[in-house]
Amino acid sequence: MDKRRKLTKAERQVVYDKMEGHCAYCGCEISLQTMQVDHVTPLRKGGSETMDNMWPACRSCNHYKHTLTVEQFRQEISKAPNRLMRYDTAYRLAVRFGLLELNRKTVTFYFERKEDGADGL
Numbered sequence: 001m002d003k004r005r006k007l008t009k010a011e012r013q014v015v016y017d018k019m020e021g022h023c024a025y026c027g028c029e030i031s032l033q034t035m036q037v038d039h040v041t042p043l044r045k046g047g048s049e050t051m052d053n054m055w056p057a058c059r060s061c062n063h064y065k066h067t068l069t070v071e072q073f074r075q076e077i078s079k080a081p082n083r084l085m086r087y088d089t090a091y092r093l094a095v096r097f098g099l100l101e102l103n104r105k106t107v108t109f110y111f112e113r114k115e116d117g118a119d120g121l
């Protein structure tokens, strides 16, 4: 287990406000109560316990990102379609019959779309 400093309520609010109530990665809406604080550069990879290394994340993204860097997390997500095609017959079937469409677009995170100033964010 990483040794994590417990944030004050005010500090949690600062992290929350960074993405205006969204997960920094997938962009889903999160509440202050359900927000998980992600260390952008994981502590195990030399990341610090400073506010600039903390972003709001949903439970799912925080779980999957775990000790990955942002780029490693992107690569993991990018591998998902291949994994599903390889190991999940229901997924393969759905693709074969056109119920799901496999695409290979680049994974972009919410914080990147937000920086680009895209509409609707």
Ligand SMILES: [Zn+2]
Residues within 6 Å of the ligand: 023, 024, 025, 026, 027, 028, 057, 058, 059, 060, 061, 062
């Ligand atoms: Zn998320």
